[in-house]
Amino acid sequence: MSLLSHEFFNLHQEDEFQNIEGSDEDKTMTDKFNGRLETPLSNVKVEHNPFRDQSLQYKPMPQAPVYSMQPPVVSTDTKNTLTTTTESNNPFENYNSKTTNSTAKPETTSPSTTNPFPFYSQTPAHGKASTKDVSDHELLIPLVTDIEFFADDLGDVYSKVNDVPHVIESSSSLLRQILEGRFLDIHNRLPRRSDVNNVIECLVFEAKRSGRTRKVFNRFAVLDNDNAKIIAIDLANSNGEAIIIDRNDWTVTSDHKIDFVRHPHMRELEHPDPSGSLLELSELLGVSDAESSLLFAWLACAMRTDMARPILMLHGSPGSGKSTRAKMLRDLLDPSVVFDMFPKKADELPLLMHSKAIPLFDNVGNHLSDDQSNTLCMACTGGSLSKRKLYSNRDMITLPFQRAVIMTAVNNPITASDLIDRSLIIRFERIKIRATDESLTARYLSRKSHILGGLLNIIPKALEIEKTLKINNLPRLAHFAKFGYAVSEALANGFTGDRFLAELRLSQQGSLLESVADDPLPGLIYDYVSQVQVDHVPMKVFFEDLMAYAKVCSIDPKKLPAAPNSMSRKINSMTHIFEEFGWLVSIDRGLGNVSVVTFNKA
Known part of the structure; x- marks a missing residue:
């Protein structure tokens, strides 16, 4: 109530x-x-x-007091002291402030001997002009006059600071720390973070509007200088040094104009020893000459960002040393403290690869999804991923990725035909005589500069050989095969280009056979077409004949396609496998729009 x-x-x-x-x-x-x-x-x-x-009972609230805006009333007493009286109804006013004796000394607060927050003190530094009436935004502007902002070809903005040996992403916390440090040195306090962000945003906007663009590189760079290839490798040290390789020689210098970006996970690459030999790596890895020729070619191509580089898959039983070998190969060219887990979602792969020159995924599972396989194919030949920057708007970011990827697994998870063609798959057996990880790592670190120098000694010779090299019937990833041929020729010591190509084909054929080891259809078709000529045969007739031949070979028909159309799709997905083993397959449309199949000996 x-x-x-x-x-x-x-x-x-x-x-x-x-x-x-x-x-x-x-x-x-x-x-x-x-x-x-x-x-x-x-x-x-x-x-x-x-x-x-x-x-x-309910009563209306009293009317709010009206505060007078008139100046205070000043009166003079007999003692010639001034008393200030303020007529005010303000209930929050201190009653002691209504009457103030001007003869009394104002209360003063002595400064604290120890300021717990010296960085945020508003007191200017000794001997410097007060900046009380100047905003932090205005004080920051003179501190960025020597910083150059520019965009790359994708619109991402970077900055070049004079005393920093590499370029910095505009969104990086390092750039903000540099500006805050400069501000602290002058004004003895930190600026407001909002003002720092506003200054950077203004400079980023101006860089995009001006159209200043330059190429930015992550660890490796390939440049064309008068139709001559120049390869550069960032040592990631405080001097800004890089390895510059051309057809004549290689050198280490800080006098270069290449814009390298660095990420927190990157570590310094030590100076190479020109007297070293790449053959020392074979002994440390414990690999055969055939495996060495493939691994040496992959290492030489890993720094070639201008070409498609195959996915290096090292697999084998536990204790085969695949992870140790993978870490050595990566550390030789791109030392890092990060070893990533292979993500379950395919769209996370570009995010992990973006900041790494040689991504390493250790202990990958037994199966790759179609999306994961397709993303790895793009990492080999080059691609990009577009994602929304924020879920609250439609702004998109583009992540390009073309990397030299290393993966390890117990069982080879690469079964998709397209990814097999873009992979270099090497199987290792279990090591019988093992050395401790500490001793093996110590041996590697002691010889690392020698091995790197030996690799660099090969690259100029390989570049010169590649210039005039002509090879017929190159396999998939022809550029890798061609440069690998040149690397083997430059190695000498029993390594030849023809031997490299033979080992590469054997590796690819073994991977293809392994991918269809549980499928009886390829072997059944190979035996059938080797005995019976198949030339423009209707797919329905070919299906019925093949099923009859399967009964003769005691093959369970449940393991084969159940209809001619499914048989056609299956054969179409295996054409590259038959081609690798000497059969050219074509499926066309004949009279009456009937599907016909042809097998010809290559």
């Missing part, structure tokens, strides 16, 4: 109680209830009943 109805309740409550007492049934119930009470109900008087207390 609301307070507004109290009056009505008070006027009528006596009549209501009289009516209740007039009912015999209700009177009997009241008597029984009163009998259980020490004091009868009719004699009880409730004090402070909120429904009867008139002081709690």
Whole structure:
């Protein structure tokens, strides 16, 4: 019941109680209830009943005080002291402030001997002009005049600071730390983070609007200088040094104009020893000459960002040393503290690869999804991923990725035909005589500069050989095969280009056979077409003949396609396998739009 109805309740409550007492049934119930009470109900008087207390009735709020905007009234007493009186109804005003004696000394607060927050103190540094009336935004502007902002070909903005040996991403926390450090050195405090961000955003906008673009590289760079290839490798040291390789020689210098970007996970690459030999790596890895020729070619191509580089898959049983070998190969060219887990979602792969020149995924599972296989194919030949920058808007970011990827697994997870053609798959057997990881790592670190120098000694010779090299019938990833041929020729010591190509084809054929080891169809077709000529045969007839031949060979028909159309799709996905083993396959449309198949010996 609301307070507004109290009056009505008070006027009528006596009549209501009289009516209740007039009912015999209700009177009997009241008597029984009163009998259980020490004091009868009719004699009880409730004090402070909120429904009867008139002081709690609704009253309008008093009018808010109106504060006078007039100046205070000043009066002079007999002692010639000034008393200031302020006529004000402000309830929050301190009563001591209404009367102030001007002769009294104002209270002063002595500065603290130890400031717990010196960086955020607003007191200017000793001997420097006060910046009390100048915003942090204005104070930051003179500190960025020597920083150059520019965009790359994708619109990402970078900055070049004079005392930093590499370019910095505009979104990086390092750039903000540099500006805050400069501000602290001058003004003895840190600037507001919002002002720092505003200054950077203004410079980023100006860089995009000006159209200043330059190429930015991550660890490796390949440049064309008068139709001559120049390969550069960032040593990632404080001097900004890089290895510069051309057809004549290689050198280490800091006098270059190449814009390298660095990421927190990157580590410094030590100076190479020109007297070293690449053959020392074979002994450390414990690999055969055939495996060495493939691995040496892959290492030489890993720094070639201008070409498609195959996915290096090292697999074998536990204890085969695949992870140790993979870490050595990566550390030789791109030392890092990060070894990534292979992500379950395919769209996370470009994010992991973006900041790494040689991504390493250790202990990959037994199966790759179609999306994962397709993404790895793009990492080999080159591609990019577009994602929304924020879920609250439609802005997109583009992540290009073409990397020399290393993967390890117990069982080879690469089964998709397209990815097999773009992979270099090497199987290792379990090591019988093992060395401790500590001793093996110590041996590698002691010889690392020699091995790197030996690799660099090969590259100029390979570049010169590649210039005039012509090879017929190159396999998939022809550029890799051609440069690998040149690397083997430059190695000498029993390594030849023809031997490299032979080992490369054997490796690819073994991988293809392994991918269809559980499928009886390729072997059944190979045996059938080797005995029967198949030339423009309707797919339905070919299907029926092949099923009859499967019974002769005691092959379970449940493991084969169940219809001619599914047989056609299956054969179409295996054409590269048959081609690798000497059969050219074509599926066309004949008379009456009937599907016909042809097998010709290559």
